Amino acid sequence: MQSDTLSPGAQLAGRYRIEDLVGETARSQTWRAVDRILNRSVSVQVVRSDDAPAPAFLTAARAATVVEDPRFLRVLDAAAEDGYAYVVREWARGVSLDTVLQQGPLPAPRAAELVREVAEAIAAAHRAGVQHGRIDPARIIVKHNGAVRVLGLATDKALHAGPASDAPTSRSAGEPLRPPTTLAAPGVPEATAVHPQPMASGGDRAGGLRTETTDFAPELADVTALGRLLYACLVARWPGGRDLGLPAAPTEHGRLLRPRQVRAGVDRSVDAVCDRILGSPPRHHAEPLRSAAEVARELQLLMLAGEAPPGLSDVDDTSHAGLPLAPDPAGPPPAVHQIPPPRSGPGASPPEPPPRSDRHTGARGLVWVGIALLVAIAAALAFVVGRVGSGALPLPGDDEQAATRPPRTVVQTAPLDISAVAAFDPQGVDGEHDEQAPLAVDGDPASVWTTVEYYDGSGLGTKDGVGLLVDLGGDEEVRRVGLTLVGGPTSVSVLAAADSAAPPTSVDDLATVAEATDIGQPGASEQVSLTLDKPATTRYVVVWLTKLPPVSPGVWVGSIGELVVAG
CATH class of the missing domain: 2.60.120.260 (Galactose-binding domain-like)
Structure with a gap:
């Protein structure tokens, strides 16, 4: 879309004052605007109303309103006016995940928690009969408090659909998955599905990403995208084909390498979840994950079991702590790489103990330090008690004002149930x-x-x-x-x-x-x-x-x- 179609200061629909261009693709622009009625920032995504995807874009936005998960940016308005089809959403301040990953991969627990959050949101959309269709790091926002927001539910797929698929694919809530349908890319025969390369098994029987000759149901496309998202978080490489500003995921003999083969120290359990999403079939006869809810559950169980440690035990992650994640000179939000523990409260693995001789030496040193501290405390107490008993030190309240002061009452309280x-x-x-x-x-x-x-x-x-x-x-x-x-x-x-x-x-x-x-x-x-x-x-x-x-x-x-x- 041409960058001069709108400009800062323009009014859209007589209500939204255009402020800053924050994103642009071939077919749409996304602006920060101010809602003049409610005096707040909003996100406005605009498409020329005469562009072919415009009707499907608005239809998708209206369909997305049935999804109530707060991790999706709420649609506030969707209409065609002043020569534009536009969708207004709530504004979220944060940094996009692709910007984060351009600086390096995330620690395994953060990657698992982030993708779990996205998977739970996608599962909620699927229950409502809506598919995202374009999940990738550029559509994930990490807020300053570590919260995750997902952009472009249904609408981005509508904008990028081919002429034969203008409207977003959807199903009724609760309807079972439909049989696989064909998804063709430009220059690819219609009967051929577009998938990443098979995943290398590293010595196990040949396994790979799904490479059926037809694409799978829309929900499964979102599930595969969740696997790609987890892969990218673990190694900062993108296995999805499209250029997101990340290096392409490496392959060997035409097969995509697993995260542990790309980056040393990736946690085995997280690597296994990635393989259960992308592997076709997964290694070791593991059960494949075929729904967003299954992906969220497996990552949640992993965190509950404490299998993903708070940090990578065999990789120095200090290089991540101060990386600039955006042009902001103040640096990244502190919660991007190290958010507070997931709500499920994963257990922390204890640090590896030092060598046996070091443990003994350290323990003896600590014992002697403790004894010395106890002796010093006992001597100080004896001195103070003796001074007080002899009258050399006044007791609190010896003065007349303190003597007449009423005794303090300590009120015990207990939390009340909140309805x-x-x-x-x-x-x-x-x-x-x-x-x-x-x-x-x-x-x-x-x-x-x-x-x-x-x-x-x-x-x-x-x-x-x-x-x-x-x-x-x-x-x-x-x-x-x-x-x-x-x-x-x-x-x-x-x-x-x-x-x-x-x-x-x-x-x-x-x-x-x-x-x-x-x-x-x-x-x-x-x-x-x-x-x-x-x-x-x-x-x-x-x-x-x-x-x-x-x-x-x-x-x-x-x-x-x-x-x-x-x-």
Whole structure:
């Protein structure tokens, strides 16, 4: 698509002000734009309305709206106007996976976790009867907190389909896989499927990637793409044929080499999962993985079993830690290579012990150091006790003011059960990522609810605040609210509803029972405990953000990693 079709400052549909060109292909452009009505950034993908794929592009975008998994960027609008067919999606700030992999491969556990996240999202789409059709590293975004977002659900396939396949392939939810259909590439006879080379077995019986003479069902095409994605994450080479800015995966006698044959130290269990997706047949008579849900389950089981260690035990990964992943001089998001552990909490393999003689020497040294510390502590305690007993040192509270001070009361609290949680945005129109709200109470601070982006100095535009509404299921005595806030400085209040008959719809229905201002530092997580001056009996509690932290110049976003209500 010609780069001069739109330009910064142009208005699309009288609502979207075009700002920055962020991506371009032969058939489409993707822009960051500002929704002038809601005052927020959005992603706008545009195609000339007279281009052949335009109708299929819009049809695919509308079909994708039935998929509710938050890892897909939500479609907000899709229409043809002003000579363009356009799709508006929520905006995600992060770095594309192909940019990450151009700097080097990911450690095995990060690769497994990332592809698991993508596989779970694709499985949700398949359950809704929608296929992606173009999964590759360029369509995966890694956000600054490590979260994964998938771009182009159904629409990218529609844009790249041949004349005989303008519309995205779909099926009814729950419908079984259809028989294989033919997928032909330009210059390839129609009866010949387009697949990567067979995978070399490294001494085992000849195995290879699927090379049937016809293509498999659309869901299986997505599954194969997940295998390619895992392969690329492990070795930073692309086995899919198309040029993504990565070196082509190496072959031997026409067969694709396995990840462990390309890069030393790739974990065997992750390599085996890759082979079960791409191998035809897989080595050692392993059961092939034929659905996205199976891929997600196998990677999840691998992480639960601790078979993928927190780092590659036999490869020095320090070279990954400081790699620039994008032109931003500030460097990559810290979570790209080392996100917090997966939500399943994989076990960490213990480090390899030192040689036997070193262990003994180190142990004896530690014993002597411990004895010396104990002697020093005992001597200090004896000195202090003697001084206090002789009256040389005053005891705390010996002065008259301390003597008259009432004894402190320690209040014990316990977490209360949370019945439901939702975004609370009474002064907004389009919500504050309501689908992410449960992430704030899932017990995992690494999964985060975020506000939408704001673009003025107060960080909230004309709003007094935004937040989360917590339903305790019935009246409870609330004494404390604990929060994990991401970024800073953040200001927050705890509001309680006096009326438990119905959820509040305005802050006018709420009373402020605790607050804190300017918490946290940029880019860091901060735990804060807000204790109420006196207990409040209520069913509904609102955590109300009144000041959002900046995440980049001119952009403010509030984030809550975890929320606990105690009584």
